Amino acid sequence: MTDVSVRFAPSPTGRLHVGNARAALLNWLFARKHGGSFLLRLDDTDAARSTSEFAQGIEADLRWLGLGWDRFARQSERFDFYTAATGKLKQSGRLYPCYETPEELELRRKIQLSRKRPPVYDRAALKLTDADRAKLEAEGRRPHWRFRLDHGVTAWDDLIHGRVEIDMASLSDPVLVRSDGYPLYTLSSVVDDGDLGITHVIRGEDHVTNTAAQIQLFAALDYAVPVFGHFSWLLDAEGAGLSKRIGSLSLADLREQGYEPMALNSLLARLGSADPVEPQLDVQALVAGFDLGRFSRAPARLDPHELDLLNARILHASDFNTVRDRLPAGATEAFWLAIRGNIGRLVEAADWWPVVSGEIATVIEDPAVVAAAAETLPAEPWDGATWKAWTQAISARTGAKGKALFHPLRLALTGRDKGPEMAPLLPLIGRDRVAKRLSGV
Ligand code: GLU
Numbered sequence: 001m002t003d004v005s006v007r008f009a010p011s012p013t014g015r016l017h018v019g020n021a022r023a024a025l026l027n028w029l030f031a032r033k034h035g036g037s038f039l040l041r042l043d044d045t046d047a048a049r050s051t052s053e054f055a056q057g058i059e060a061d062l063r064w065l066g067l068g069w070d071r072f073a074r075q076s077e078r079f080d081f082y083t084a085a086t087g088k089l090k091q092s093g094r095l096y097p098c099y100e101t102p103e104e105l106e107l108r109r110k111i112q113l114s115r116k117r118p119p120v121y122d123r124a125a126l127k128l129t130d131a132d133r134a135k136l137e138a139e140g141r142r143p144h145w146r147f148r149l150d151h152g153v154t155a156w157d158d159l160i161h162g163r164v165e166i167d168m169a170s171l172s173d174p175v176l177v178r179s180d181g182y183p184l185y186t187l188s189s190v191v192d193d194g195d196l197g198i199t200h201v202i203r204g205e206d207h208v209t210n211t212a213a214q215i216q217l218f219a220a221l222d223y224a225v226p227v228f229g230h231f232s233w234l235l236d237a238e239g240a241g242l243s244k245r246i247g248s249l250s251l252a253d254l255r256e257q258g259y260e261p262m263a264l265n266s267l268l269a270r271l272g273s274a275d276p277v278e279p280q281l282d283v284q285a286l287v288a289g290f291d292l293g294r295f296s297r298a299p300a301r302l303d304p305h306e307l308d309l310l311n312a313r314i315l316h317a318s319d320f321n322t323v324r325d326r327l328p329a330g331a332t333e334a335f336w337l338a339i340r341g342n343i344g345r346l347v348e349a350a351d352w353w354p355v356v357s358g359e360i361a362t363v364i365e366d367p368a369v370v371a372a373a374a375e376t377l378p379a380e381p382w383d384g385a386t387w388k389a390w391t392q393a394i395s396a397r398t399g400a401k402g403k404a405l406f407h408p409l410r411l412a413l414t415g416r417d418k419g420p421e422m423a424p425l426l427p428l429i430g431r432d433r434v435a436k437r438l439s440g441v
Helices: 018-033 052-065 079-091 102-114 130-138 185-195 205-220 242-249 251-256 261-268 304-317 320-326 333-342 346-357 367-375 386-398 402-414 422-429 431-438
Strands: 005-008 037-042 071-074 095-098 144-147 153-158 162-167 175-177 200-204 227-231 234-236 300-302
Touching: 005 018, 005 200, 018 037, 018 052, 018 200, 018 227, 018 234, 018 251, 018 261, 037 052, 052 251, 052 261, 079 095, 079 144, 079 175, 079 185, 095 175, 144 205, 153 205, 153 227, 162 205, 175 185, 185 205, 200 205, 205 227, 251 261, 261 304, 300 304, 304 333, 320 333, 320 346, 333 346, 333 422, 346 422, 367 386, 367 402, 367 431, 386 402, 386 422, 402 422, 402 431, 422 431
Parallel strands: 005 037, 037 071, 200 227, 234 300
Antiparallel strands: 095 144, 144 175, 153 162
16 A cells, blocks of 8 residues: 555645644644655745745644644745646646636626526636637637536545545536636645645545545546545534634634643544544544544534643643743742642643742631641641641641631632642742741731
């Protein structure tokens, strides 16, 4: 069997959103699962809308997710290949010139719709004679070029949808080259997939009809036809298309909001599949259980609450080394281990750091308990057992138990009424700070 080769092909006309991340991740996992290679291809032929900032943003987003690429290509450097393919298609008669303006096409479309007919291009340009074309060109019209589809059924065995059959007469012949000579996505994507030896095209189901036309194009250009897999739509928890909320779900925003990339990866690797979502700390750990055949055609729902829960579970299990660069300056491993079970996002660590290292506003809720605490405060060194021994002494002196004992102490020592376990926190706060907080200053 040929080595598996897949690609992720974003257009650098914006930042990646969650839907793009899903396409990137599923391709990456597929490559890793099958010992294949993962190509990052920037679809940047649209010079007016593509920017190098967006291209860099895409690379940064993929690195953030931990999805490295084995190969890299950008379409703006591959125009020669598209021109050569265009020449070949013209020669074989599959590419034909059309002269309709967008307004004319729109009018025809409306007429077809009003007659309850599908708005499919009527191939009027195929009937033009050489004289007709010469006349149109003399009027200053420049042709755009359509690929003549073979009518009949085009079918493929989709990795997710199973057998798909498309009646090609229901599709318009796709435009491959614009009137300014500029190649369009349907062409450039096939040329690159063919030329770069892509074996599996895994993308969203919005591309299903493109696939039917592209299968014919692969064949017309004498390329091997890849295997296709189309994953379902991603909807938000309410069932609305995620695209409506793209702005709020860009990877850059999620990163800024303090989400862990592995929370997103863990969710996206299983969302829409029959397998359960499980928090994983490393993207490599998602490879073993990954099976595209387990994905369903039904839309997948992304619930932000589920992302929050995963994020917390990932933090609770993360070791110091994976987070240390993003913790407040000076934060120690003991601090991290003391607080990690109590945070939902890493940014919350900064709320706890002053509790062990700086000044906080203390709250004296029960002066008797606090006074007894000050009087029984043990000498250092302190360790994880100090809290228990000390609170027993306070309880013996005041008779306070349970919440009546612990709540005023927590408030006095941390300024908050809930938070991490006190036993590991206490030695980190240290005797001087504890004494000061108990004195109410
Ligand atoms: N640049 C195309 C897109 O973002 C690629 C689609 C494909 O995977 O073929 O929609």
